[in-house]
Amino acid sequence: DAMVIQNPRYQVTQFGKPVTLSCSQTLNHNVMYWYQQKSSQAPKLLFHYYDKDFNNEADTPDNFQSRRPNTSFCFLDIRSPGLGDAAMYLCATSSGGQDSSYEQYFGPGTRLTVT
Amino acid sequence: GQNIDQPTEMTATEGAIVQINCTYQTSGFNGLFWYQQHAGEAPTFLSYNVLDGLEEKGRFSSFLSRSKGYSYLLLKELQMKDSASYLCAPVKEDSWGKLQFGAGTQVVVTP
Numbered sequence: 600d601a602m603v604i605q606n607p608r609y610q611v612t613q614f615g616k617p618v619t620l621s622c623s624q625t626l627n628h629n630v631m632y633w634y635q636q637k638s639s640q641a642p643k644l645l646f647h648y649y650d651k652d653f654n655n656e657a658d659t660p661d662n663f664q665s666r667r668p669n670t671s672f673c674f675l676d677i678r679s680p681g682l683g684d685a686a687m688y689l690c691a692t693s694s695g696g697q698d699s700s701y702e703q704y705f706g707p708g709t710r711l712t713v714t
Numbered sequence: 715g716q717n718i719d720q721p722t723e724m725t726a727t728e729g730a731i732v733q734i735n736c737t738y739q740t741s742g743f744n745g746l747f748w749y750q751q752h753a754g755e756a757p758t759f760l761s762y763n764v765l766d767g768l769e770e771k772g773r774f775s776s777f778l779s780r781s782k783g784y785s786y787l788l789l790k791e792l793q794m795k796d797s798a799s800y801l802c803a804p805v806k807e808d809s810w811g812k813l814q815f816g817a818g819t820q821v822v823v824t825p
Binding site: 629630632639640642643644647649689694695696701703704705706707708 | 813
């Protein structure tokens with residue numbers, strides 16, 4: 600009964616080679632988030648969607664893009680990965696307060712290695 | 715913006731109690747979450763406080779003082795499996811639940 604699913608769990612890509620990470624949810628939540636987390640650091644929000652409305656954080660590099668084709672799926676595209684982009688990428692969902700809950704449900708994460 | 719301050723690391727022995735403090739400054743506030751994160755895993759929900767006071771849930775309790783911009787997470791009867799990072803995360807008002815995570819407090823439980 601997995602609720603937030605991320606594929607793949609581990610991804611290795613080459614420097615400069617585009618890569619796409621995927622996230623799907625069975626919770627029918629309005630909001631989907633992408634976080635980047637490096638070792639021993641807090642998760643850093645990259646962007647989020649409220650339905651189809653895209654919200655980019657001011658300090659998210661242009662190298663990172665996202666797509667949300669429908670309620671269930673959201674993708675993170677890294678156009679030209681650099682060595683500094685190696686990290687755990689976490690997808691999360693929430694109802695955005697619609698049911699009086701702001702709890703975010705996290706997927707298991709995708710660990711990206713850049714060679 | 716939101717500035718969040720919590721200790722980097724705390725060590726305690728099995729069976730003991732540990733209190734993790736978190737102070738925050740925010741331009742809009744709609745409650746505060748505590749999440750637990752084991753190494754290499756995703757954060758998992760522990761508690762959510764929106765009103766002042768103490769919320770108790772088994773061995774874990776969380777306290778909030780909105781006027782002081784202060785929260786703490788209390789872990790009682792520590793077990794080895796409680797060794798993890800604990801993340802304080804205020805919710806920004808009118809942001810559809812956008813969280814700003816603190817850097818996390820690494821709790822090390824020793825035998």
